[in-house]
Amino acid sequence: MDLVVNQAFEVENRKWGYCRYHQPCDSRPHPISTPSTVVDTHNTTSPICIHSLPLRTPLDVNSSFTAVIQYPTAKMRLTADLIQSSLSYLNPLKERELDLRGHKIPAVENLGVAGPHDAIDFTDNDIQFLGNFPLSPRLRTLLLARNRVSSISPTLSNSLPNLTTLVLTGNNVAELADLDGLTGCARLTSLVLMENPVARKEHYREWVLFRFPNVRFLDYKKVKVAERERAQELFGTSAEPSALASKIMGIKSRTFDTTSTTNGASTSSTSKSYRVKLTEKERKRVEELIKNAKSLQEIIKLEKELNEGRVPAAAQGDDPMEE
Template identity: 40%
Template sequence: MVRLGAELISRAPQYLNAVKDREIDLRGNKIAAIENLGVTADQYDSIDLSDNEIVKLDGFPELRRLSTLLISNNRISRISSSLGEFLPKLHTLVLTNNRLGNLAELDPLASLVKLHTLSLLENVVTKLPEYRLYVIHKLPNLRLLDFSKVKAKEKIAAKARFASQEAEENAKKGGAEQTFVPGEVPAAVEPASDAKHQHLSRTALKAAIQNAQTLAEVARLERALATGQYNGSGDAMEEG
């Protein structure tokens, strides 16, 4: 395994590629992890990290210029959830022949809001049912998936298949929102609220007993505490 350091980056080939983007070639170096790319000073439109030993797609500094990332033939099985924060303009990502195995592992790609071209060919995940619709749903700006154009009917199908399911999952995570009618107290809430209120009132009464100025006042407050005859503020109720 080789560390991606400043020396390796400085001697890597750099050129204008076929689409006239400035690219740095870091292919085939047995790199194990993405690191130290800050030394590039964000000078590249494209970075080629193909044919290495990378296991996780993370470790990027903020690269606001980077638009294309080629990272085929690695061992990637995890993707950072903050990828889009550091690569805000990335529009092309080639992850061909990696080790992504389930749909949930692809969710972090949704943070790449500019992404329009994605290849996941030769990953196990592509063999799963509804893989293509799932990716299209997660990446609404996608135009090309696995070098096949995303069709309008696929977008419609993806929304129909996954939008309601996602809404249900979000509701389960956050809890169903309750609708309150003015003047109406839900039955499930009222007992708990009363119990808390009573506890606070008893606490106030005990404090009042400690601060009482006369024996008569102490006696009255203690009697109220014992019988529960006190108002909402914790004061003893006047006897009739």
């Protein structure tokens, strides 16, 4: 399996190294099939598993060296085994946090086995659709920087009623109206949308304040009273939106609609848009899968995968992952 350098750090004199787990790696399963390794470039020793280092054991008290942690690049499904083997700890804010960073997870699933947490870190994954969470009244913080999120479930607030902090740095949210899935999150006070196409839209900050009046920090900047007043001038109120607000609400990112390719196979007269962005090749493969479907169950399965934000395995360019 191909490996890439995912993270590097410098260990100075008499600084402590910490194991990812509280047990040696041979007594606790890794969340990845290939163990992470530490390479001591100062002493040029053989690589050792970082998980085998006990907590608060000095790595080298006489000199500094550079350590490189390596992770495999293959995508992984968010399985119950992966969740149970992932690190859960108290972060500096005294929140119980679940660490799911860097696994190339394509979709949120199976979180019911995780138990109650205050925060979940999904940084550096491949999640496209923000949704499919179980009811989690305790969850307040979601970290999803450097994913592929392009759409948000309109029922997200039903699953996460107390969400206060959402970090979506470096995702694919394109239109102002694509943020409407967050309107039900009444407790949302801190929102980060830097490095998304939407952050370059005209009146971006004013729109966010119009749609989410409880937000106090946007892109790590405190919201000013003048910005709120400007937002009201431009867009009016939620009860009486201005003409500009009504126009923006009607502009959303285009999503793949299979009802135009089923040749009448769909029994519903209502067009259904799927919450996953497909490449041109993936779209054509999905169309072929629908045309070649031998039963209604196959079409329902494709519909379910697309609604969950997953690209069907048969439509992916690489080898499909095993279920």
